[in-house]
Amino acid sequence: MRSTFTVADALLLETLRAGEARVLTGDDGLDRPVRWVHSSEISDIARFLRGGEMLLTAGLGIGSTDGQQRAFVRGIAAAGAAALVIEESGRAFHRVPRTVVDEGVRCGLPVIALTHEVPFAAVSAEVHDVLTEQQLQTIKREREIETLFSTQLLDGGDHVGVVATLAGLVGGTVVLEDVNHRVAVCEAAGGVFDASSWERHARVLHGSHTECVRRPVLARGQIWGNLHVLNGRSADVNFSVDVVTERAATAIAIALLTDRSREAIDDQRSTALLTHLMLGELTGPEFVEQAAHLGYQLGAADLFVAIGNKAGDAIASDPKRTRIPVGPNAISADMGDYVITVAPRAGRTRFETAARADDRFLGGGCSRNLPADRIGLAVRQAKSAAAVARTTRRWLNFDELGVERILVGLADGPELAAFVEDELGPLLNADAASHTPLLPTLRAFLEHDGRKTDAADALYIQRRTLYNRLERMSGILGRSLDDADTRQRLTLALKALDLMQG
Structure with a gap:
């Protein structure tokens, strides 16, 4: 059962089918959601509408002149009514006036004629039953999803897992960004995520992107970031995407406030990913794709690998201190005796300058700049340079090695x-x-x-x-x-x- 009840759904109800309803105008508006069914015979009913109503009338309040009829239809449309249903019972009209139909076309309002008289109270009751059942099913489904997120956290899940679960539920792209609009996690279900245009969306386009649902992620009373469901408004699901996104944002906030800090979680995932790379279990493109899921956009340009030889245990207790500044998209991991970094070539000069001035390392090695599909070779080059660097206690590029390349x-x-x-x-x-x-x-x-x-x-x-x-x-x-x-x-x-x- 869908969470939205539309004008088209209403026309399938027994009471309206008994009245032989005919759509006179607005076929393209039959997918409008119906929030309620209301009947009225007063001319100024528009001021009492809140939007989403299917208005039933015998036509007594529509008026007899063209001007009155146009004003009535314009008022109904401006109030946001889902549809105007007019009974052709003869109490006001044997046929819906052409003026009403023409104005409906101009206003984009579905106008529907009932060939036979129907009890409006029965229509309202039938629609009320359907809407109530849908609301109950929606609430039940939303509670199931809330329980799903809670169970995920109790089972040791983290914010990355919550984002993946939400993307699976809505069948679309979900992005978790930090307060600086840097992508922390993305799940591009059903499409390709363009990280290069993300900041523009987050800072400029979001307000005009009506299909995007955004909810803040609060940690200790402060905004940590935002959770986006890019096509949430159009998702055909049996729950409110707005509500479920809110529940997911809450689950993410809880995950970030557990004893494992966000940095610790990132370190754990980065270490696991880089370990698979070092063991040769991932191809370059696979590594780049999985790094993107963790928020590291390595891009399509060449990459380099660096391995720094740690200077004792002085920095082992703080993983963040082992990282050499290179840019937001460099992924690093503390592997015990050394720290490995994979970064886009654009950050190489910055990395080398910072590395050579950093006394926390006993030198290290850097590979050549290589495309992602040759990242295995880059790892081997960095290992060779780092092995030689342990004897010289300085940073070496692979191309600086001489006979040591053979000895390694x-x-x-x-x-x-x-x-x-x-x-x-x-x-x-x-x-x-x-x-x-x-x-x-x-x-x-x-x-x-x-x-x-x-x-x-x-x-x-x-x-x-x-x-x-x-x-x-x-x-x-x-x-x-x-x-x-x-x-x-x-x-x-x-x-x-x-x-x-x-």
Whole structure:
């Protein structure tokens, strides 16, 4: 049963069918809702109408002149009546006057003739019974929906779930925005949601968008945002979309005020989504689509992935503090030892500037700008750059990597560990048994490309001390450190050691 009773529905009732009702004008208005049926024989009845009435009359108050009849019809139409039903019983007219019909056409008012006399009281009673039953069914359905929202919250549901439920109920697009008109959640049931034009709708067009139902979401007495049902006015459902949207807004407010704050909920959902991405369980387009449901509009342009290596546990207790400013549509998650961010390329410069100035991270890595369908490659690039960055403690772009790109790919296998052991094993064993390890000296010597004076200055030691240490290391390793090939192999081994230990 629909929640709206129309003029067309009324014409199907037994009492009006018995009167052989004929539609004289206004066929396109038969879908008008009928709020009540009223009968009258006074000429100024229009001033007592409130809109939505089906007015029944024998015509005694319509008047006998063209001017009186036009004024009567204009008044009825201006009052918002759903239809004018005139009885052709002969008490006033044997036929509805042409003036009444013509004025009905001009005013867009359905004018209906009753060929036979019918008891108006019986018509009113029959319509009243139908309207009462519809109202009872509507109230029952609205209470069922209210219970549905309540059960959803009791089962641990959140504001995202409430929005999805509402979209399913109305079969249309539902948008939850915050107080700054930023889309927090959207469910585009039956269509595609255009996030780029949302702010214009919210700030400018909403008042003229008559099909949109909007209700505020209140949290602790303050407006947190608004809930929109974009085609709510036209939804063909057996409940009031206005009322159900109000109930959904209340449920969302309750969800936002639970012990799990909105930020905590967003973090939980973002972490789950990014975990699926890291595990390779989502394609790029799937990730972008699901991120949009959480309010992150990554768009169709290229994306980049960044992984920041966290500096200890100092920021672990506050997920918001792990985020580097990059823009409202960047999605981030704290994954324990690192923080991953996926953002549109438009925010890259801002991100890199903020990241390099942020001492909460021990460096990190950024991928190239890549289209969404290559986001898996972007993740791998960011991982590689972040792995190398752990040894340098600075932010690196993937394109800044050299031979490390190859070493990173070998880091999890036995070959790289065997190479490190072959090249550095004797020195590492000697350092383990010594109070004065030689590995830092070797690192400085190699970083300065075998320039002994520069290496000694970097270590704040005399050159003679450096010469002695180099001689000891040559003996331990069984090769001359003056040999360029030896230095190259040891440099690779040190980089590999750093990767494995990082």
